[in-house]
Amino acid sequence: LSDFATYDLSSLRTGIMAGSPCPVEVMKRVVAEMHMEEVSICYGMTETSPVSTQTRRTDDLERRTGTVGRVLPHIEVKVVDPVSGVTLPRGASGELCTRGYSVMLGYWDEPARTTEVIDAGRWMHTGDLAVMREDGYVQIVGRIKDMIIRGGENIYPREIEEFLYGHPKIADVQVVGVPDERYGEVPLACVILRDAADPLGIEELRGFCEGQLAHYKIPAGLRILESFPMTVSGKVRKIELRERYGAESRRG
Known part of the structure; x- marks a missing residue:
């Protein structure tokens, strides 16, 4: 508010x-x-x-x-x-x-x-x-079911989400796995900004993570959203985010 x-x-x-x-x-x-x-x-x-x-x-x-x-x-x-x-x-x-x-x-x-x-x-x-x-x-x-397997490494999205909540521009974040030809899956960060007029790019996000998260846990991609898809009980529908952006990845 x-x-x-x-x-x-x-x-x-x-x-x-x-x-x-x-x-x-x-x-x-x-x-x-x-x-x-x-x-x-x-x-x-x-x-x-x-x-x-x-x-x-x-x-x-x-x-x-x-x-x-x-x-x-x-x-x-x-x-x-x-x-x-x-x-x-x-x-x-x-x-x-x-x-x-x-x-x-x-x-x-x-x-x-x-x-x-x-x-x-x-x-x-x-x-x-x-x-x-x-x-x-x-x-x-x-x-x-949310675990991401990147090149044989198990990644728990919540660990990345917890870290990204510390970014001053991020109001909310969900991390999902999307297909990748080389690694099988890679993490994608879906972000709601605190101020839409203050943009956030993938390089800035990755720079924030460098040296703080293991390299394979650093998001490979970034999507800026105004809201997340929600269930009737108020939980984020991660499966919808995976399907939406997974389809984008498969199209190249």
């Missing part, structure tokens, strides 16, 4: 951030500019009724902005290898699974679809890539 600073938010203290991954920089602004020092991040799915992990009001700023908290009482979570299903050690990236009273019985009249996400041990496979830290706090690093 252009008139955001005119609102009196001094009475705010807490709230919940959930529904879609929130960038660290945005969370820090919520704490600082909206006076929500006790804001909590929740993670879950509709299928898990819906919350599996949550930050606590007593957590420090780093944990309340950079993680989705710890597992809630009477619920289990684990991180597994997406291919083998083997449970991974803390600090390793894999698929987040959750189990407990909150997990749905299944999709209505869709047993085949149910068995795709709930295994024989009643673990719900979320499709989200996560890391469980040594302190038990969970970080979501991306979606399995």
Whole structure:
């Protein structure tokens, strides 16, 4: 909002951030500019009724902005290898699974679809890539289906997005993989500018990333948008961005 600073938010203290991954920089602004020092991040799915992990009001700023908290009482979570299903050690990236009273019985009249996400041990496979830290706090690093494979290197778009939120010209950003003849896939940055009159070019963007991101994670392309395609629940439709700009790449 252009008139955001005119609102009196001094009475705010807490709230919940959930529904879609929130960038660290945005969370820090919520704490600082909206006076929500006790804001909590929740993670879950509709299928898990819906919350599996949550930050606590007593957590420090780093944990309340950079993680989705710890597992809630009477619920289990684990991180597994997406291919083998083997449970991974803390600090390793894999698929987040959750189990407990909150997990749905299944999709209505869709047993085949149910068995795709709930295994024989009643673990719900979320499709989200996560890391469980040594302190038990969970970080979501991306979606399995959003992962970009560039020349054999796995790239998680959220890592690039988190970094690009720090660019002074960028208001919002989504990174998707698009086809590339040499590498198979490369990252493309779709950006909404803070000020449309203050342009941003690919060379400036790449210069901002040089020395800060691994070379293969630096966006190969840039698209400036006025808005992102959204679902009815307010989530960005990354698949639409991939299809739109992937088709452009295939046309050359």
